[in-house]
Amino acid sequence: MDWKTFQALLSGVNKYSTAFGRIWLSVVFVFRVMVYVVAAERVWGDEQKDFDCNTKQPGCANVCYDHFFPISHIRLWALQLIFITCPSFMVVMHVAYRDDRERKYRAKHGDNAKLYNNTGKKHGGLWWTYLISLFVKTGIEVAFLYILHHVYDSFYLPRLVKCDVSPCPNTVDCYIGHPTEKKVFTYFMVGASALCIVLNICEIIYLISKRIVRIINKFKRRNRNMAVHHDDYIDDMFHNCNMPTTRLDLKDKPPSFKTANKSSHRVSALKLEKKIRASAPDLSC
Numbered sequence: 001m002d003w004k005t006f007q008a009l010l011s012g013v014n015k016y017s018t019a020f021g022r023i024w025l026s027v028v029f030v031f032r033v034m035v036y037v038v039a040a041e042r043v044w045g046d047e048q049k050d051f052d053c054n055t056k057q058p059g060c061a062n063v064c065y066d067h068f069f070p071i072s073h074i075r076l077w078a079l080q081l082i083f084i085t086c087p088s089f090m091v092v093m094h095v096a097y098r099d100d101r102e103r104k105y106r107a108k109h110g111d112n113a114k115l116y117n118n119t120g121k122k123h124g125g126l127w128w129t130y131l132i133s134l135f136v137k138t139g140i141e142v143a144f145l146y147i148l149h150h151v152y153d154s155f156y157l158p159r160l161v162k163c164d165v166s167p168c169p170n171t172v173d174c175y176i177g178h179p180t181e182k183k184v185f186t187y188f189m190v191g192a193s194a195l196c197i198v199l200n201i202c203e204i205i206y207l208i209s210k211r212i213v214r215i216i217n218k219f220k221r222r223n224r225n226m227a228v229h230h231d232d233y234i235d236d237m238f239h240n241c242n243m244p245t246t247r248l249d250l251k252d253k254p255p256s257f258k259t260a261n262k263s264s265h266r267v268s269a270l271k272l273e274k275k276i277r278a279s280a281p282d283l284s285c
Contacts, residue, residue, distance in 0.1 A: 050177025
């Protein structure tokens with residue numbers, strides 16, 4: 001496996017990760033990939049050759065080795081490293097998809113047009129892609145730890161195992177090569193995997209809490225703007241009511257029911273007063 005190419009691919013994820021994501025990448029490279037490449041592969045080496053049984057029965061050592069080591073530690077860890085880093089490529093592919101949409105949008109609407117403010121910013125669908133990748137990585141880590149725990153009985157490697165599987169003639173003793181060294185590396189890799197799980201959980205909590213705080217602040221800002229607009233509307237109403245009306249304003253405004261009623265009563269009263277004066281006798285002589 002070309003680990004340099006693998007590292008080059010994962011380095012692109014670092015640009016779009018949070019602080020917890022960058023720590024996770026550092027732990028994966030330093031405490032898992034480097035330890036795997038530099039030390040773990042050499043410690044395990046040819047495991048089956050180091051597995052020695054006190055019998056010369058043909059096929060007995062091979063069957064006993066397959067019984068106690070159905071999955072090699074070193075191959076299981078290589079598979080685990082590949083699986084836990086694949087979800088991170090989902091984020092890179094999503095950003096590449098955004099870049100392609102941005103390029104097509106600018107080609108259609110001009111160079112100054114922008115579809116995204118920042119294609120690598122974790123908003124909208126990219127936020128969900130990043131969060132789903134964290135859940136998938138955590139699930140894969142837990143699944144591989146369970147497999148290792150189930151297959152190798154609590155990650156423990158004994159010095160001596162007793163095998164009575166056919167074609168062994170009877171119960172034979174088999175010895176594991178470098179059991180203490182293999183046990184130390186097993187615990188180290190399990191601890192690094194547990195640390196990655198904790199970092200993934202912290203990053204999930206960080207992303208969700210940050211999203212909740214952003215939504216709450218947006219809701220408060222909208223309520224504050226609505227309250228300001230309502231206060232301005234009430235102030236305008238009171239201000240307009242207290243302003244003195246001029247004759248020009250009265251001419252512009254249409255007559256209301258009260259003013260029309262008052263004017264009609266005034267006109268009828270003037271007509272009645274004229275009739276009374278006309279019918280009254282002239283007593284000035």
